[in-house]
Amino acid sequence: MNPSREYILNKIRALRQEVVEAPIIPEFEVAEDLVSTFKISSAANKGEVIDREAFVALLESGQYPRIYSTAKGFESYTNITVPQDPHEFSDLSLAVVEGQFGVAENGAIWLDEENLEFRILPFITEHLVILLDKKKLVGNMHQAYAKIGNTKSGFGLFTAGPSKTADIEQSLVIGAHGAKSLKIVMI
Amino acid sequence: MNHPEKAAVFLEDKENAKWHDETLWFVRDKRDVVSKSIPEWEELRETASQIKDNVLSNLDEYLVEFERNALANGIKVHWAKDAEEHNKIVLNILQQNDCKAIVKSKSILTEECHLNQYLEKNGVDVVDTDLGERIVQFLNQPPSHIVLPAIHLKKAQVSDIFHDKLNTEKGNHDPSYLTNAARLHLREKFLAAKVALTGVNFGVAETGEFVVCTNEGNADMGVHLADVHVACMGIEKIIPKREHLGVFLRLLARSATGQSVTNYNSHFRSPAKGKEIHIVLLDNGRTEQLGREKFKNSLKCIRCGACMNTCPIYRRSGGYSYGSVVPGPIGSILSPGIDLKKHSSLPFASTLCGSCSDVCPVKINIHEQLYEWRQEITKAQTSINAKSLAMKFANGIFSVPFAYKLGGSMMRGALKLLPHSITYSNLNTWGKERDLPEVPKESFKDWYKKNKL
Ligand code: SF4
Numbered sequence: 001m002n003p004s005r006e007y008i009l010n011k012i013r014a015l016r017q018e019v020v021e022a023p024i025i026p027e028f029e030v031a032e033d034l035v036s037t038f039k040i041s042s043a044a045n046k047g048e049v050i051d052r053e054a055f056v057a058l059l060e061s062g063q064y065p066r067i068y069s070t071a072k073g074f075e076s077y078t079n080i081t082v083p084q085d086p087h088e089f090s091d092l093s094l095a096v097v098e099g100q101f102g103v104a105e106n107g108a109i110w111l112d113e114e115n116l117e118f119r120i121l122p123f124i125t126e127h128l129v130i131l132l133d134k135k136k137l138v139g140n141m142h143q144a145y146a147k148i149g150n151t152k153s154g155f156g157l158f159t160a161g162p163s164k165t166a167d168i169e170q171s172l173v174i175g176a177h178g179a180k181s182l183k184i185v186m187i
Numbered sequence: 188m189n190h191p192e193k194a195a196v197f198l199e200d201k202e203n204a205k206w207h208d209e210t211l212w213f214v215r216d217k218r219d220v221v222s223k224s225i226p227e228w229e230e231l232r233e234t235a236s237q238i239k240d241n242v243l244s245n246l247d248e249y250l251v252e253f254e255r256n257a258l259a260n261g262i263k264v265h266w267a268k269d270a271e272e273h274n275k276i277v278l279n280i281l282q283q284n285d286c287k288a289i290v291k292s293k294s295i296l297t298e299e300c301h302l303n304q305y306l307e308k309n310g311v312d313v314v315d316t317d318l319g320e321r322i323v324q325f326l327n328q329p330p331s332h333i334v335l336p337a338i339h340l341k342k343a344q345v346s347d348i349f350h351d352k353l354n355t356e357k358g359n360h361d362p363s364y365l366t367n368a369a370r371l372h373l374r375e376k377f378l379a380a381k382v383a384l385t386g387v388n389f390g391v392a393e394t395g396e397f398v399v400c401t402n403e404g405n406a407d408m409g410v411h412l413a414d415v416h417v418a419c420m421g422i423e424k425i426i427p428k429r430e431h432l433g434v435f436l437r438l439l440a441r442s443a444t445g446q447s448v449t450n451y452n453s454h455f456r457s458p459a460k461g462k463e464i465h466i467v468l469l470d471n472g473r474t475e476q477l478g479r480e481k482f483k484n485s486l487k488c489i490r491c492g493a494c495m496n497t498c499p500i501y502r503r504s505g506g507y508s509y510g511s512v513v514p515g516p517i518g519s520i521l522s523p524g525i526d527l528k529k530h531s532s533l534p535f536a537s538t539l540c541g542s543c544s545d546v547c548p549v550k551i552n553i554h555e556q557l558y559e560w561r562q563e564i565t566k567a568q569t570s571i572n573a574k575s576l577a578m579k580f581a582n583g584i585f586s587v588p589f590a591y592k593l594g595g596s597m598m599r600g601a602l603k604l605l606p607h608s609i610t611y612s613n614l615n616t617w618g619k620e621r622d623l624p625e626v627p628k629e630s631f632k633d634w635y636k637k638n639k640l
Contacts, residue, residue: 004470005266008422011474012247022241022427023234025434028227041447087378087412105225105437106447119459120411123404123451141433141448148429154260156396156454158436163404164450167319167335169342170210171362176318177370177377178404178451 030139034104041107045161047182055185069096071131086120095125101136103144108160112153119155128179134186189532194504208502215496217445235434236550239487249392249425256395260457263465270300273469286382288312292406294386295333296419299512314376316405318369325352331506334443334492383409387420393428396456400449415463422468423486438548442491476524481559485520487549494543500536516543520556534560
């Protein structure tokens with residue numbers, strides 16, 4: 001037996017507290033127009049929602065020398081050899097992944113291991129594009145967790161925008177450590 | 188030095204003090220705007236508070252459930268009764284992995300344990316990777332705010348530090364330029380680290396997963412590149428179910444910075460192939476606090492920092508004046524439970540205006556607990572040493588009509604509305620010098636009556 005474990009648990013048990021019931025989370029109303037609400041939320045987070053055409057133009061613009069795409073239908077844009085070691089993504093210009101669903105109230109997008117073979121991908125890449133199905137939007141975070149349910153994934157992520165900091169005199173700077181931009185392609 | 192003495196030092200640089208005050212108020216304002224955009228805000232706070240009541244009343248069961256599920260997920264679980272044991276556990280993991288340098292994301296808990304100093308003494312190089320934390324680390328300072336670690340510094344100072352440490356251009360104060368320099372510097376560290384350390388925002392008993400929230404993405408840059416992830420977690424960070432995350436994630440960022448959600452909310456359930464995750468569960472006085480009926484609610488804190496941003500004293504005295512790891516209103520009710528003598532002036536560093544309790548997303552009755560601690564301290568000190576500084580301070584503030592004759596809401600309004608010349612004049616002891624025992628010639632109440640704005 002681990003003595004500190006027992007010490008801590010026994011100290012709590014010795015208090016003989018009466019268990020207070022956990023509340024039921026109320027059902028809250030959500031926005032009617034999920035797509036436009038999502039767009040507004042995303043813009044507030046400095047994300048940018050674009051359409052498929054604009055995305056294809058971007059991919060073909062030549063401004064991203066090193067692309068890795070796992071999104072269905074766009075795999076062919078990958079122009080690097082997929083590394084064994086995730087450290088080798090350090091000079092990746094653009095990662096393209098599929099998001100599972102988006103949350104209108106805050107622009108967050110859920111990704112898990114199904115979308116992220118490499119957990120580091122959305123962080124280490126210089127720019128990030130997430131493909132998101134318009135029909136896969138929920139209103140708020142309660143609906144979001146209801147949707148996630150009991151799925152088992154070693155890693156899951158709600159991401160809501162490019163990497164940000166305001167640690168120098170509260171001036172907002174985009175691109176602290178992670179992606180310097182986030183574009184969401186609504187399809 | 189106690190709180191009022193250190194606050195006086197902070198206020199010597201009047202311009203900086205004014206900037207600090209106004210900037211934090213600006214953050215508080217953003218929080219107001221975004222929280223008001225959610226009609227159910229008050230209901231959410233109440234729900235969060237009740238979930239935490241449930242957690243605290245059943246903490247032992249939840250910890251056991253969390254441990255069982257985390258183990259089943261392949262996570263290694265450690266228990267530490269105090270800071271010393273916590274630090275030893277971490278060092279041990281590092282030694283087993285032959286690791287001499289780590290990257291670390293923001294963790295107030297490791298500040299509480301003075302982990303950095305301990306590891307450095309034992310030959311481990313620690314790099315704080317949150318930009319604000321890296322800045323203060325370069326200065327050998329602790330964070331002065333739990334969410335905005337370098338809020339006490341101006342960009343010119345950061346520019347000087349970076350010129351010195353990172354060879355940036357002298358005199359270039361541009362925040363984008365400086366941030367980019369830090370990005371390049373820290374990338375190297377991320378790419379080289381074998382072990383990454385993070386704090387924990389929420390641990391879910393039902394699934395054994397834990398959630399880490401950052402805006403910069405620094406926690407994830409560290410852990411996904413390293414072989415070993417060590418997550419340090421206070422035992423009160425447990426929540427019962429995954430669905431409860433929905434409640435807390437809606438509240439956290441809105442309260443902290445006025446964002447609708449943090450940029451990166453990472454859910455760690457099991458290690459990636461070939462990697463390791465360790466969780467260190469820390470008590471360090473928390474079970475003690477849980478046993479104090481009047482004060483146990485302080486353990487509900489989700490470390491959003493809103494009570495600091497709103498506090499008229501914090502804004503005008505700076506984080507360092509508190510001399511405790513967690514400054515501001517919440518620190519002033521947590522710290523006396525850890526060391527009553529050392530922190531005896533903190534519960535008096537308040538106007539008891541109640542603004543902290545009003546903004547707290549988990550509805551901790553902070554100002555009432557501040558008042559309760561005053562009673563405890565006054566009792567303890569009458570019996571030990573009636574002449575201690577803190578006691579003098581207590582006498583001082585009780586004789587100042589400023590804080591006591593005005594109703595809470597009126598006072599809050601006044602603090603916000605007062606022009607700079609008044610806020611920083613002799614009338615407001617918190618605005619300028621902190622010489623409390625000197626009662627203003629004209630009471631604030633009288634003044635207010637005469638000079639209605
Ligand atoms: S006490 Fe409340 S307001 Fe203060 S940091 Fe904790 S959760 Fe936030």
